[in-house]
Amino acid sequence: MYWREVVRRPGALVAIVAGLGGTAITLGVVIYMLLHKRDISSCAAGYAMGPPLDAVFVVTCLAAFAAGGLLSGAPGLTRPAPGYPTGGQHPDARTIVQALLVAVLLVLTLLMAYETWSVSMLDDNPSPQFWPITYFVRCASRLETFATLPVATAICAFSGKWLWYRPGRS
Amino acid sequence: MLRRLGAFVRRSRSVHVLGAGLLLLVLLSALARLAIQDWFTWFWAVTVIASAELLFIAGWDLAAQLDRRLPPLVTDQDEGWSPWAHAVMVPFFLGAGVLVDHFLVH
Numbered sequence: 001m002y003w004r005e006v007v008r009r010p011g012a013l014v015a016i017v018a019g020l021g022g023t024a025i026t027l028g029v030v031i032y033m034l035l036h037k038r039d040i041s042s043c044a045a046g047y048a049m050g051p052p053l054d055a056v057f058v059v060t061c062l063a064a065f066a067a068g069g070l071l072s073g074a075p076g077l078t079r080p081a082p083g084y085p086t087g088g089q090h091p092d093a094r095t096i097v098q099a100l101l102v103a104v105l106l107v108l109t110l111l112m113a114y115e116t117w118s119v120s121m122l123d124d125n126p127s128p129q130f131w132p133i134t135y136f137v138r139c140a141s142r143l144e145t146f147a148t149l150p151v152a153t154a155i156c157a158f159s160g161k162w163l164w165y166r167p168g169r170s
Numbered sequence: 171m172l173r174r175l176g177a178f179v180r181r182s183r184s185v186h187v188l189g190a191g192l193l194l195l196v197l198l199s200a201l202a203r204l205a206i207q208d209w210f211t212w213f214w215a216v217t218v219i220a221s222a223e224l225l226f227i228a229g230w231d232l233a234a235q236l237d238r239r240l241p242p243l244v245t246d247q248d249e250g251w252s253p254w255a256h257a258v259m260v261p262f263f264l265g266a267g268v269l270v271d272h273f274l275v276h
Binding site for chain 1: 206208210211214215217218221222224225228229231232235236251253256257260261264265268272
């Protein structure tokens with residue numbers, strides 16, 4: 001069975017648990033927000049949280065990034081366990097991964113361009129029809145500060161796992 | 171030490187691509203600064219430039235995988251980078267980005 005083979009791969013269990021957990025938490029947050037609508041008029045100015053909570057977020061996110069990067073070297077967790085058969089990556093798989101990378105970077109570039117355009121529009125219109133993406137994040141952090149922290153922590157941990165390339169790990 | 175570093179920089183294609191990308195980023199960012207007066211908007215414009223550069227490099231390497239006549243810009247071969255250089259690069263740029271965003275831009 002193909003899926004049985006996929007599940008046996010190194011890191012598959014972590015990816016499945018994290019993916020299902022993230023989906024469940026996101027759905028829970030969406031349902032909670034739909035049922036408990038909040039007054040967002042205070043978000044229009046786009047202010048983020050101030051000290052000392054901003055420092056708590058920065059320190060926690062940096063720690064999560066480090067933890068995600070360091071845990072990615074754990075044998076059997078996200079790396080092949082001793083004795084696991086290793087082989088070269090199939091050329092088709094490499095092309096698919098590269099195409100996915102191009103697609104992700106294309107989406108990121110478009111999102112950055114939208115953010116730049118929407119931020120530049122704020123000078124002329126402080127209450128614009130199209131908010132910058134960061135304003136939604138700031139609004140969430142203002143209204144639900146302590147619910148935002150675990151989400152930011154999870155994003156930073158995954159960033160550390162995926163982006164912090166450290167060769168030579170056992 | 172310096173001679174080894176110089177020889178490595180001369181032969182490594184990844185270093186050439188990184189250097190060219192950073193140089194292009196500096197030049198385009200300076201040009202954007204002439205047109206964009208607001209620091210905050212300029213900061214986001216720089217992220218667009220950097221993201222577009224990465225998109226170009228990834229797109230080129232995808233084309234190189236499909237057409238073997240094209241040379242890949244970022245290879246999957248070991249080019250002799252020090253493990254320490256690899257390990258330090260991401261935290262360095264992350265820390266620099268956090269400091270610039272938190273203390274200079276905002």
